[in-house]
Amino acid sequence: xxxxxxxxxxxxxxxxxxxxxxxxxxxxxxxxxxxxxxxxxxxxxxxxxxxxxxxxxxxxxxxxxxxxxxxxxxxxxxxxxxxxxxxxxxxxxxxxxxxxxxxxxxxxxxxxxxxxxxxxxxxxxxxxxxxxxxxxxxxxxxxxxxxxxxxxxxxxxxxxxxxxxxxxxxxxxxxxxxxxxxxxxxxxxxxxxxxxxxxxxxxxxxxxxxxxxxxxxxxxxxxxxxxxxxxxxxxxxxxxxxxxxxxxxxxxxxxxxxxxxxxxxxxxxxxxxxxxxxxxxxxxxxxxxxxxxxxxxxxxxxxxxxxxxxxxxxxxxxxxx
Amino acid sequence: xxxxxxxxxxxxxxxxxxxxxxxxxxxxxxxxxxxxxxxxxxxxxxxxxxxxxxxxxxxxxxxxxxxxxxxxxxxxxxxxxxxxxxxxxxxxxxxxxxxxxxxxxxxxxxxxxxxxxxxxxxxxxxxxxxxxxxxxxxxxxxxxxxxxxxxxxxxxxxxxxxxxxxxxxxxxxxxxxxxxxxxxxxxxxxxxxxxxxxxxxxxxxxxxxxxxxxxxxxxxxxxxxxxxxxxxxxxxxxxxxxxxxxxxxxxxxxxxxxxxxxxxxxxxxxxxxxxxxxxxxxxxxxxxxxxxxxxxxxxxxxxxxxxxxxxxxxxxxxxxx
Numbered sequence: 088x089x090x091x092x093x094x095x096x097x098x099x100x101x102x103x104x105x106x107x108x109x110x111x112x113x114x115x116x117x118x119x120x121x122x123x124x125x126x127x128x129x130x131x132x133x134x135x136x137x138x139x140x141x142x143x144x145x146x147x148x149x150x151x152x153x154x155x156x157x158x159x160x161x162x163x164x165x166x167x168x169x170x171x172x173x174x175x176x177x178x179x180x181x182x183x184x185x186x187x188x189x190x191x192x193x194x195x196x197x198x199x200x201x202x203x204x205x206x207x208x209x210x211x212x213x214x215x216x217x218x219x220x221x222x223x224x225x226x227x228x229x230x231x232x233x234x235x236x237x238x239x240x241x242x243x244x245x246x247x248x249x250x251x252x253x254x255x256x257x258x259x260x261x262x263x264x265x266x267x268x269x270x271x272x273x274x275x276x277x278x279x280x281x282x283x284x285x286x287x288x289x290x291x292x293x294x295x296x297x298x299x300x301x302x303x304x305x306x307x308x309x310x311x312x313x314x315x316x317x318x319x320x321x322x323x324x325x326x327x328x329x330x331x332x333x334x335x336x337x338x339x340x341x342x343x344x345x346x347x348x349x350x351x352x353x354x355x356x357x358x359x360x361x362x363x364x365x366x367x368x369x370x371x372x373x374x375x376x377x378x379x380x381x382x383x384x385x386x387x388x389x390x391x392x393x394x395x396x397x398x399x400x401x402x403x404x405x406x407x408x
Numbered sequence: 409x410x411x412x413x414x415x416x417x418x419x420x421x422x423x424x425x426x427x428x429x430x431x432x433x434x435x436x437x438x439x440x441x442x443x444x445x446x447x448x449x450x451x452x453x454x455x456x457x458x459x460x461x462x463x464x465x466x467x468x469x470x471x472x473x474x475x476x477x478x479x480x481x482x483x484x485x486x487x488x489x490x491x492x493x494x495x496x497x498x499x500x501x502x503x504x505x506x507x508x509x510x511x512x513x514x515x516x517x518x519x520x521x522x523x524x525x526x527x528x529x530x531x532x533x534x535x536x537x538x539x540x541x542x543x544x545x546x547x548x549x550x551x552x553x554x555x556x557x558x559x560x561x562x563x564x565x566x567x568x569x570x571x572x573x574x575x576x577x578x579x580x581x582x583x584x585x586x587x588x589x590x591x592x593x594x595x596x597x598x599x600x601x602x603x604x605x606x607x608x609x610x611x612x613x614x615x616x617x618x619x620x621x622x623x624x625x626x627x628x629x630x631x632x633x634x635x636x637x638x639x640x641x642x643x644x645x646x647x648x649x650x651x652x653x654x655x656x657x658x659x660x661x662x663x664x665x666x667x668x669x670x671x672x673x674x675x676x677x678x679x680x681x682x683x684x685x686x687x688x689x690x691x692x693x694x695x696x697x698x699x700x701x702x703x704x705x706x707x708x709x710x711x712x713x714x715x716x717x718x719x720x721x722x723x724x725x726x727x728x729x
Contacts, residue, residue: 171631172494172503173664182493185506192513193530202517209514309664310492319664341496343630344665348726 090123091098096135096341097143101162104232111226114138114146115218117211119380123290124373126380145208148198149191160190162226163339165219175308176223177292177301177369178315178384188212192257194226220292222344227298229322233260235351241401242334243354246297246366246389250289250373253390257323257356257397260404273374274385275316284382286375293368293389299337299352302367303329303385307342307350315369315385325367325386326351332358332366365389411444417456418464422483422546426553433546435459437538440701444611445694447701466529469519470512481511483547485659487621491661491671496629497544498613498622498690499636499705504540509533533683541613546682548619550568551656555579555674562722563655564675567687567710571610571694574711578677578718581725588713595693595706596637605703607696614689614710620658620673623688623707624650628663628671636690636706646688646707647672653679653687681719686710 090113092098098111113123116134120126139251153159165186172182188240192209199205214219235244247254259285269287278283295301306326309319326342329351336349354366366389374382411434419432434444437455441447449623474480486507501710512529520526531541553554556565561579568575575587590608597603616622626632627647647663650672657670675687687710695703 182503182506185503185510188510188513189506189530189534192509193527193534196517196523196526196530201524202521205517206514209510209517209529213510213514312664313668318668343633346640347634 088322090121092118095139097147099140099222099225099227101222102275103229103233108229108232110225110228110232112221112228114142115215115221117215118217121380124371125286125377127378132249141204142208142211145195145204146191149194152194153191156194158190158194160222160397162222163230165190166223166226167339167341169219170300170304170307171343173308173310175301175304175311175369177220177295178371179216179217179308179311180219180223180293183223184212184216187219187222220295223300224292224294227294227300231294231297236261239405241355241357241398243297243356244369246293246354247291248288248293250286253288253393254398255356255389255393257401259401260397263400265393265397265400267390267396270390272370272372272385272387274370274387275314276372276383277381280374280382281371284374284376284379286373288368288370288387289373290370292370293366296366296368298355299333299350302338302369303333303352304340304342304350305367305369306345307343311369317386328364329367330375331362332364334358356394356397356401359391359394363391365391365394411442416460418460418468420543420546423544424550424554429550429553431546431549431553433542433549433727435463436536436542438536439538442701445692445702446607446698448699449493451654462525463529463532466516466520466525467512470515473519474512477515479511479515481508481555483542483543484551487544487547488660488662490540491621492664493623494629494631496622496625496632496690498541498616499692500537500629500632501540501544502537504544505533505537508540508543511558512702541616544727545613548615548621548680552615552618557582560726562676562678564618564677564718567614567675567689568612568613569609571607574609574714576677576710576714576718578722581718581721584721586714586718586721588711588717591708591711593693593706593708595691595704595708596635597693597704598702601695601703605695605697605700607694609689609691609708610694611675611691613691617687617689618675620654620671621661623690624654624673625661625663625671626688626690630665632690638707649685650688652683653685655679677715677718677722680712680715684712686712686715 097271142358151385169183180307231244237258242258243255244258245256248269252266253269305322333351334353334355337352340350341347368387370387371381422431490504495503552565558579563579564576565579566577568592573587574590575585626643654672655674655676658673661671662668689708691708692702693704
């Protein structure tokens with residue numbers, strides 16, 4: 088989602104082996120009162136300190152050990168497997184988080200000799216079903232960065248929301264942002280919150296849908312509707328609709344229930360404007376008052392205005408007379 | 409599946425908390441050349457010795473630690489979760505095995521101080537996607553044993569195959585076995601094997617379908633067709649067909665893709681005979697020559713003859729004039 092990265096915060100480094108570029112991402116804090124949803128009370132800070140002082144050293148040792156043995160976690164492969172295990176990799180990451188724990192646990196016990204710390208870390212990972220989301224977001228970023236700057240391409244390479252505005256970038260249009268007001272998500276609210284508590288759409292997790300998973304892969308994750316509302320049929324319909332606005336079907340990420348069809352991948356801003364269909368995102372909604380954290384989760388449509396601006400700029404640049 | 413249990417072999421103990429009865433099951437050896445598929449070469453024995461000398465003590469310590477803290481693995485709950493993560497719990501147990509590892513790993517590091525052994529065990533569990541199957545089979549057995557001996561019930565409480573015969577027991581008909589020749593499974597063969605290598609259907613893993621999962625829950629596991637053949641639509645069709653011969657829909661185990669409908673549960677031998685539909689099982693097929701192990705995996709229909717015998721006995725006992 089959103090949140091602040093301070094200089095002392097540890098990050099994962101994700102490497103795009105094919106193109107040599109890297110991306111970076113913080114560790115997932117879990118759900119509820121967390122910094123990335125705007126909470127900053129003493130318990131949030133205490134938890135961040137635990138992540139820095141305990142979780143990070145254990146994971147760092149394990150990952151370095153795995154890398155040295157040529158057994159570094161293959162995030163792209165884990166995403167592909169998780170899509171066959173009911174994750175869509177945005178609001179449901181239970182399988183991906185399990186696969187990451189399975190892969191890294193042997194290296195953890197081989198590098199950390201403090202069994203109390205190990206147990207703390209394993210318990211945190213066990214209860215944090217969204218832990219893998221951050222790794223998957225960084226994998227999406229590393230893939231999409233390599234798709235930027237392609238002359239003549241109308242594919243979106245970034246979508247993001249900051250709680251006020253929504254913005255996107257297009258591969259063939261350089262670093263220019265196309266922006267408009269962010270949507271107000273109508274999510275399934277956690278107990279104790281009302282519609283009026285909801286802030287406008289926020290976060291750079293929209294990289295998942297830009298990458299072709301998340302809301303675009305909802306058909307892979309029928310169980311998610313217990314968390315975000317709707318029916319399993321709605322989930323299939325969202326994915327089918329996204330094929331209308333994408334440039335291709337993913338060769339690596341497939342959806343078993345759609346007879347292993349590749350996920351709809353690569354949002355074409357021209358198709359968005361032609362069809363009037365805007366991308367669907369799985370989202371978590373933050374409280375509009377600072378300090379209160381997440382209020383719910385659900386589906387949100389990206390606003391059309393930014394796509395129209397991008398398509399107009401694309402026409403000016405490439406389709407001029 | 410099948411295989412021998414010798415007096416020195418460790419077993420899991422599964423407790424049916426509601427009824428107080430228990431069941432017992434060996435630890436899963438993995439795929440390929442394994443004892444339960446008829447292989448018995450030196451590498452099979454060596455692996456069994458490793459399971460007895462390393463895997464068992466680590467798991468025993470962890471499980472006893474978990475039980476003492478009131479955190480014993482809840483197998484039924486894990487089955488319910490795994491059905492939402494693409495397992496059907498017979499030929500696909502990847503999610504269940506992941507959930508078990510997640511739950512037990514903290515207790516492992518809190519009780520075993522030998523990090524090399526811990527790493528060996530964690531690596532074995534990571535690569536053994538069917539590890540959870542044995543726990544799930546014992547859970548099915550513990551549930552079904554409690555359903556035995558109900559006066560007037562035509563529900564099957566056991567189905568099993570021994571490589572020659574298929575047999576079943578019926579709740580209202582005591583300990584009597586109704587048997588006939590076992591089916592010859594037409595499975596998706598592993599590379600290097602032919603149809604002629606396949607032995608007749610074997611194993612007591614049919615407890616899974618008797619329990620309402622496995623072949624009966626194929627709609628929950630579309631990705632399984634990569635392992636057993638067919639299409640995801642076939643998987644849905646098998647589950648839909650099984651509703652025709654079962655007494656109810658499971659209140660605990662649901663299938664997201666069928667709008668969270670409960671799995672078809674409780675095979676009614678009278679319905680089997682009335683409809684002509686026999687139970688579908690997910691199965692692993694063994695080589696017909698001893699010592700060679702598993703040759704493939706797929707779908708197999710139970711033969712009708714034993715159901716006819718059971719229905720006739722039921723009519724004699726309860727529907728006499």
